[in-house]
Amino acid sequence: MEVALKEILLSKGKEWIGIDIDPSWIQFQPTRKGVRGDVTLMVFPFAKALQLPPAQVAELIGKHVKSEVSFVADFEVIQGFLNFVFSETLWSDQLITIHQNDSFGIADPDSKQMVMVEYASPNTNKPLHLGHLRNIFLGYAVAQLKKAHGHQVIKTQVINDRGIHICKSMLAWHRFAPLQSNGERETPANSGLKGDKLVGKYYVEFEKHLQLEVKEVLARWNAGDFSNTSASALEKFQELDQALVGKEEKAQAVISDKIKELAKNETEILRAAQDMLVRWEGRDPETYLMWSAMNGWVYEGFDVTYQRMGVDFDKLYYESDTFLLGKDQVMDGLARGVFYQKPDGSIWIDLTPDGLDEKLVLRADGTAVYITQDIGTAIERFHDYPSLSAIVYTVGNEQDYHFKVLFLILYKLGYSWAKNCFHLSYGMVDLPSGKMKSREGTVVDADDLMEEVVNAATVMTQERGQIAELSETERNVLFESIGMGGLKYYLLKVDPKKRMLFNPEESIDLTGNTGPFIQYTYARINSLLRKAELVEIDESALVIESGEIELIKVLAAFPQTIAEAADNYSPALLANYLYELTKAYNSFYQQSPILNEANEGLRAARILISKNVAKVLKTGLTILGINAPERM
């Protein structure tokens, strides 16, 4: 409508107000609540150009529009705002259009370019926690949004299955897992422990032993015993120890940390883990076997978690396959002068002209660093998918700098798609007690949390739900939907880039701005519609009143909301829209009889509206990864 109005204004402008209208003057917005009108035109720019009072200009334009535009029934001028009132038939037409489109709000599949969305990408040495939940729900929802917006989407994750961290778990398991009577060590199969939890347990075990040994080393050093210490460590220790003298407390703490780091490298257990990494890289059969077995346990554990979360992936990248990538690109870039080499052989890029620092891209010994891999992996992905246009990386905001550097390097290497890549940077999830810290045991485990929210939903639903007609299986599905729906909505309703607080009590709330509130409204509409099945609807005789118009307006905003949420990588925009729609519908439902309405035309319109609110709620919830139950 606004587009049509704009065209009319542009073409008739001179005739009506005497001067040509600049397109930039035409600014529409929805008319404010409580004021009569459907769409508002700002007249300040016109008033300025014409050197006339805004009210006078508004009156002038309003009169012409009312008499010459068929769908404008009336207008009203308040202060500098010109409010147009649309005709009733416009709204019933709008409703029918929405109703006839089964995939209302969804763009044509594959009408836009291919996008890859990376999310999850956990380490394989620790179970998933609350932070991962935000990451994964967010990444999945953004992938869904992009799809709904017409993009072809590849969901992917990188599995960090190599490196010293996994060797730590392997070593600890090999050393400390008790041998059982049948000669086996602890496995998921013989202990019943989830694979990722088992491996995580031994990672913690490793850290414990490491800390103990660090203490021993420090004690020895302080006693002047350097018998097992490497010459270089001894030298550095003496240097740092000297530096401690006469420093402030804060500076001393920094130095002490460095000494601790130094001591770590002198422990037997860390050296053993490093040896293991070397053996792994040399494809030592025994080590390799253990590695693939333990990784397998972790994957099985993660799969269980992902399944419960309702997410999946189209393509997996294993770091053990990709960690050698990127070196060629670096050498190529060096030849082309994008990078430069220091005397020790290490390769760098100077980003100071772009306001960033110098960055190492390849070590002196020729091995890759984190960003080398990322360069290689990105390029590899564009080879894997020739029609790929962009990659979205769902990674915490502590890596903002890393991705800024990565995209810049890729651009400097000549890849124009680097401009399309996006770091979906999200804030940390805090607890009421503060930050999550593994050392203090305040990490909220993903599996435990999901279990808790589903249990809470079960209790509440058994208390309040209308579930008499459901079978046992159906009930369990419902409890799962409500618990998980609440959790997902809770994490998704907040603007991704903001740090958020996770309050366990609020996360299982069912009232107010929550997932179950929206699910409940959906279920209630379905109950209504089941009873309305026999009512005949004459679409040509709908009666629309102001309450109906309010809802049609909200419904009509759905496609634009999807587009905005997709363009801004923000499921929160969609979540908040669904909440608005739900509130508007509930208010309507409470004050207007639907099936009991005597006026046939009005009843038909209300049923149609209910149907389409349900349709939009379901579409929207599905995009967010939330189930929409038919009854609850």
Place this chain on the structure above:
RNA sequence: GGUCCCGUAGCUCAGUUGGAUAGAGCAACUGCCUUCUAAGCAGUAGGUCUUUGGUUCGAAUCCAAACGGGAUCACCA
């Protein structure tokens, strides 16, 4: 210290091309189930939009500075 992000009601959060009287939820209080699911609805109360200055018809929104919180600044990943 450099760079980046954030600061809105007691708490958690919306508020996206600058627009009318800054909105929700939770918590508190008051009403509404003999009619379509009360996980609901209607209402009361709660604000110096961190502060100061600037841009303009108009600023929570844009700019600058200050204050407060966070992240980052590894030959770790």
